[in-house]
Amino acid sequence: xxxxxxxxxxxxxxxxxxxxxxxxxxxxxxxxxxxxxxxxxxxxxxxxxxxxxxxxxxxxxxxxxxxxxxxxxxxxxxxxxxxxxxxxxxxxxxxxxxxxxxxxxxxxxxxxxxxxxxxxxxxx
Numbered sequence: 001x002x003x004x005x006x007x008x009x010x011x012x013x014x015x016x017x018x019x020x021x022x023x024x025x026x027x028x029x030x031x032x033x034x035x036x037x038x039x040x041x042x043x044x045x046x047x048x049x050x051x052x053x054x055x056x057x058x059x060x061x062x063x064x065x066x067x068x069x070x071x072x073x074x075x076x077x078x079x080x081x082x083x084x085x086x087x088x089x090x091x092x093x094x095x096x097x098x099x100x101x102x103x104x105x106x107x108x109x110x111x112x113x114x115x116x117x118x119x120x121x122x123x124x
Contacts, residue, residue: 002079002098003042006033006088007061009073010049029088041098048073 011026033043046054048070055061060082061075068085076084078097089097 001040001042003044004094004098005058005077005080006043006045007055007058007073007075007077008045008047009070011047025088028091032091032094036094036098036100039100041100043098 006029033045037043048055055065058077060077060080064072064075064082064085072085074085074088075082076089076097083097084093095101
């Protein structure tokens with residue numbers, strides 16, 4: 001099975017789905033990554049603010065950041081090779097890149113109650 005690594009820009013928490021009005025794109029990515037991971041896909045996410053050593057240790061990512069700056073984030077690696085920069089894959093691209101058939105039922109993403117952070121948690 002293919003391994004996907006997502007190198008996210010600095011986010012308020014591990015998924016970026018925080019605060020009073022979380023970014024809809026980050027909500028979509030968190031949802032599809034969770035769904036695919038629960039169904040056997042190997043997907044690792046690293047945030048610049050919460051996993052800086054992953055950025056330093058990965059020579060490809062480190063080189064891209066030094067060359068292009070953090071505007072190149074997110075960086076998507078598949079089996080160690082860069083397949084996308086500057087944006088997240090669409091849901092269809094996730095399936096295609098991971099060689100999945102798309103038969104995993106899509107769930108609706110709720111815009112309330114799914115936040116990884118709360119005002120009491122202090123991560124936002």
